Structures are given as C-alpha cells and as structure tokens.
Amino acid sequence: MLRWIAILLLFPWAAQSETVVAGLSQNRVSITANFDGSEILIFGAVKREAPDGLDLPIDVIIAVEGPSEPVMVRRKEKWFGIWVNRDAVEVDSAPSFYKVATTGRFDEVLSETEDLRHNVSIERAIRRVDAPQGIMDAERFTEALIRIRKRERVYQERPYTVILSERTLFRSSVALPANLTEGNYKVRIFLTREGNVIDAHETKIYVRKVGLERFLYNLSREQPLLYGIMSLAIAIAAGWLASAVFRYVRS
Numbered sequence: 001m002l003r004w005i006a007i008l009l010l011f012p013w014a015a016q017s018e019t020v021v022a023g024l025s026q027n028r029v030s031i032t033a034n035f036d037g038s039e040i041l042i043f044g045a046v047k048r049e050a051p052d053g054l055d056l057p058i059d060v061i062i063a064v065e066g067p068s069e070p071v072m073v074r075r076k077e078k079w080f081g082i083w084v085n086r087d088a089v090e091v092d093s094a095p096s097f098y099k100v101a102t103t104g105r106f107d108e109v110l111s112e113t114e115d116l117r118h119n120v121s122i123e124r125a126i127r128r129v130d131a132p133q134g135i136m137d138a139e140r141f142t143e144a145l146i147r148i149r150k151r152e153r154v155y156q157e158r159p160y161t162v163i164l165s166e167r168t169l170f171r172s173s174v175a176l177p178a179n180l181t182e183g184n185y186k187v188r189i190f191l192t193r194e195g196n197v198i199d200a201h202e203t204k205i206y207v208r209k210v211g212l213e214r215f216l217y218n219l220s221r222e223q224p225l226l227y228g229i230m231s232l233a234i235a236i237a238a239g240w241l242a243s244a245v246f247r248y249v250r251s
Contacts, residue, residue, distance in 0.1 A: 066097030067183030
C-alpha cells in the first residue's frame with residue numbers, strides 16, 4: 001500500500017518532467033505525374049528534466065491524419081432483385097487518411113477516457129452529425145465507412161510498430177499512398193503511462209501538387225469553363241490522331 005501511495009505522489013511530478021521531442025525525415029511531399037507514394041520516418045526522444053524515478057513503463061502513440069471532409073454513406077438493399085440505394089447518412093467529418101501506430105496494443109497504451117479526450121482512435125477521429133429520422137442504426141454507417149477505408153488501406157491500426165529503445169528513443173514510419181489528398185497532414189505523438197497521456201507533440205506534413213498537376217488543378221477550380229474546353233480539345237485531338245494512325249497502318 002505504501003508503495004502505491006508513493007507512486008501516486010510521484011506520478012504528477014514525473015509526468016511534468018517528461019516531454020516528447022520529435023522530428024520527421026521530411027515534412028513536405030510533392031505530388032507529380034510519376035508520384036507513387038512516399039514513406040516518412042518519424043523519430044524522437046523522451047526528454048527528462050530529472051531522473052525518471054518510476055519503474056512503470058512508458059508507451060508512445062503516433063497518429064497521422066489527412067485532411068477531413070464530409071462523406072455521404074449509403075446503404076444498398078435488394079428491391080425486386082435489383083440493388084438500390086436506400087438509406088443515407090452524412091458523416092460530418094472523416095479524415096481522408098488515418099494511421100495509428102503504437103508501441104503495444106491500443107487498448108493497453110491508451111485508456112478510453114484519454115481516447116475520448118484526445119480523439120486518437122479511428123472511431124474517435126470521425127465525427128458524425130445526427131442521422132435522419134427513421135434511421136435507428138446510424139452507427140452502422142460509420143462502421144461501414146471505417147471498414148471500407150481499412151480495406152482500401154487508407155485507415156490503418158499498427159500496434160507494435162513504434163520502436164522504443166531504453167525508454168527514451170523511439171521511431172516509426174508511415175507509408176503515404178499514391179492517391180494522396182492534397183492538404184496538411186497532422187502528426188500527433190503521445191507519450192503515455194498506464195493509459196494516461198503525460199505529454200503530446202504535434203507537427204504537420206505538407207502535401208502539395210506541383211508542376212503540370214498543380215496547373216491543371218488550379219485551372220479546374222479557378223476557370224472551369226476554360227478547363228472544360230481544353231479537355232474537350234485534347235480529347236478531339238487524341239481521337240483524330242488515333243484515327244489517322246489507324247488509317248496509316250491499314251494503308
């Protein structure tokens with residue numbers, strides 16, 4: 001009993017003296033015509049202002065979150081032998097990419113209370129507004145969205161993929177897919193002990209289109225009429241060229 005009282009007295013002091021210092025191998029990703037994905041190393045250390053003083057282990061959680069956007073989730077049902085869209089629920093905000101890497105099992109390194117406070121798990125990162133009247137199982141739509149994006153590997157849970165050495169140095173890597181959404185990707189690093197967050201660090205990865213891709217993207221948003229005319233002209237030219245080549249080959 002006395003040992004646990006001593007730990008409880010020491011814990012706030014120890015938590016305040018431990019902070020996360022982290023870095024990225026790169027914080028900018030350029031999307032070009034031949035972009036096929038990127039892998040970023042996330043590394044850091046636990047900075048201590050004083051000796052640890054506790055035998056309790058520490059854990060590290062790394063969450064990488066892409067830009068969020070509303071998503072409409074529809075449920076299909078068979079109607080006279082044909083699959084049709086029936087009910088629909090709009091998810092107010094869902095990350096385009098989300099990966100959580102941890103030193104151990106998620107439920108062991110972070111408590112439900114702390115997950116609710118910091119929105120670390122995939123389920124907590126998604127925000128859903130009230131469902132339309134008549135839909136009593138709205139949570140199943142969110143579960144379906146998570147299931148689909150896990151299958152597409154844009155949502156990932158990666159336990160035991162953060163390597164922690166000597167209770168001080170840690171490292172992990174995140175693979176960004178080729179079909180990245182442009183925007184700012186938030187990287188959050190949590191230092192935990194017995195499921196409680198004792199420090200957090202946040203940084204960003206900037207993903208941008210460059211070169212011709214950037215020009216076409218801006219043109220489609222800023223001058224959609226000109227973009228449509230140019231696309232139509234390119235399609236006509238490509239069709240005419242293919243026809244000319246076919247006639248030449250046959251002659």
